[in-house]
Amino acid sequence: MPAKGLAILGAGIFAKEAHLPSLAKLGDVFSLKAVYSRSNKSASAFAKDAKEVLQLQEPPDVYHDEDSAASLDVLLARSDVDAVIVVLPITVQPTVILKALAAGKHVLSEKPVAPDVSRGRALIQEYETKYKPQGLVWRVAENFEAEPGYLAARRIVQEGKLGKITYFSARSYNWIDENSKWYNTPWRTVPDHTIAALRMILDSPFTTLSAHASLAKDILPPHDTINAIARVANGAHGIIELSWGTPVPTRATDAHNSISVTGTDGWLEVTRAPGVFRITVKTATRDEKGKRVGEQTEVIEEKEVGVQFEIAGFLEALDGKDDGLDGPRGTLVDVAFIEAALNSGGAPVDVGKLAQL
Structure with missing residues (x-):
């Protein structure tokens, strides 16, 4: 299978300290195409770190909210990005998850599934009725x-x-x-x-x-x-x-x-x-x-090695190899x-x- 085009949405501590090192252990099953953060500064710093940690020839492309030509919508319109990992504040994650799914991207979003049960339930219902039938995969990154x-x-x-x-x-x-x-x-x-x-x-x-x-x-x-x-x-x-x-x-x-x-x-x-x-x-x-x-x-x-294994499981799920972990319904219980x-x-x-x- 060709390497999956991947984008990381979020450039905070956990994205740098947990996701990047875990991605570095997965080999050539993915290609990091882009990173998004609300600020150019944080996205650029993450891209620099990603180039070093993942040993890339060039840093991933940078997207942020400070320039409409480099917005999240522009990133999600890219045909070479198959999936996104969402590592953003939980208050904005539901909106971003739906935006990514609407753009035809598979999604791995960090825990919890939503800020509260009501929004989590609505999010799961929309995914299961609208996007799951399209073959899109959404998992919640509960590394435990x-x-x-x-x-x-x-x-x-x-x-x-x-x-x-x-x-x-x-x-x-x-x-x-x-x-x-x-x-x-x-x-x-x-x-x-x-x-x-x-x-x-x-x-x-x-x-x-x-x-x-x-x-x-x-x-x-x-x-x-x-x-x-x-x-x-x-x-x-x-x-x-x-x-x-x-x-x-x-x-x-x-x-x-x-x-x-x-x-x-x-x-x-x-x-x-x-x-x-x-x-x-x-x-x-x-x-x-x-x-x-x-x-x-x-x-x-x-x-x-939970973060590494959850990302690996997500990427395998894109090829139809579902291990049954990180289902949104399970994390809604939490x-x-x-x-x-x-x-x-x-x-x-x-x-x-x-x-x-």
Whole structure:
């Protein structure tokens, strides 16, 4: 297959630090034709970085909002651009996604699917009724869905090694202050990221939740902390703790951020270290009569390569090789979970119903 013509829409931190290095590992399956940003300065800087990181003979063409002759519409009119990766602020992404689809481009858009469930639902409905029948591919770049570490944990659950799943937990505490590189960006908090990982591992849809949300740190309004109790369709229930408002860095570093799943025959825990996911699995051992006589431990380590794998999966999907990951409907559930948690006030909320199209 010929290399796909690709454009990147967005030139911020995540596009530079995650997407460019990931693209560099994919070889010649794509050709980066263009980059767009709202400003000429940021788009030009990204193009320069792309030339170096991707070892291009020439930098990709630059498009921005400061010149109508170099606008996003002009970029999308190019016949040599087959697909776009959208890495723009979430408030503008739905409009840009639809504009790209209307121009006949395949789309990989960064998480979340939309700022809220209502806009996410409308976006998915328009794609599925108007653009999907045309053969256009739209995926949401939820890299935790593509992480081998989380997929390994999912397989362990699916294979029944833990027995019947009974309860689970997810904990994510984060330190952010005014000096953080993420503070002034829309990527400073992506709470549905953790929910996506839990959704993948459990392999059972969320049904109801009850939660409280609050603001622990004045610089992160309107809310920076969620504590939720949730239930999934197979009957398991669990606790989810999410906060970006830790008072000091050690509250985050010493929090033991992780996801754990417990069943009738054992449990697993997924933790992260720089560049690595570690899955620790502890299961009961039994004698010939089935009586528990102890337990055994298995440790699996997987490199953190989710962004690379999600882009590779997207490009393969353009050739009809769909791995089933990063579907917009799945990521709508993640937004629904957070929206429900923010509005629950302690009352039960039907997450499944909220995420229905």
